[in-house]
């Protein structure tokens with residue numbers, strides 16, 4: 679039963695960018711509505727549990743603290759982009775290694791719903807000099823992304839978003855829930871090395887985590903695979919990555 683937190687970007691009294699016609703409303707307003715369509719659609723997606731979190735109380739940290747207390751397996755924060763009138767397309771931001779495949783899945787869903795230019799998945803630094811880093815750091819080892827499905831400053835982007843709003847909500851919701859469900863494998867594996875380092879990402883370039891190394895015979899749950907690496911969790915729910923050569 680994957681639990682997805684939907685965080686609405688910005689606040690009622692600082693509502694973010696305002697989109698041009700035919701949207702003619704703020705990020706906070708348009709995405710609050712989008713979040714409600716997503717949550718309503720979750721009722722027809724088997725196993726999906728969705729809750730909406732606002733930044734009005736306690737800001738970014740407050741919204742994500744409540745999402746974690748609720749037990750969210752992952753989070754998606756809703757925005758739209760803004761620049762000159764000709765900037766166009768969809769992008770999804772991620773920061774941590776577990777969030778990268780989550781961003782890929784939701785970006786694909788966004789492209790299929792809106793049909794705008796695929797600007798790809800990006801880190802906050804690649805997208806805008808770091809904006810979003812604080813938001814995307816809040817979920818720890820749980821996947822967390824920030825969506826920018828269109829440019830509110832571009833009239834034809836806004837037309838596409840307005841015409842396909844329900845489709846956008848449904849396809850993003852389904853992609854997010856299916857991704858989180860795929861991480862809940864219930865597969866238990868055993869460590870076959872004397873001391874197996876646990877890392878923050880899928881590669882030796884990522885730092886080792888303090889809850890490792892794991893001893894031979896330790897049981898771990900396999901959550902997902904990325905090449906020769908697996909994301910695992912221990913019985914306390916801590917997550918990290920190990921090389922699959924040392925699991926059986």
Ligand SMILES: [Zn+2]
Pocket residue numbers: 687688694695705757758
């Ligand atoms: Zn925004």
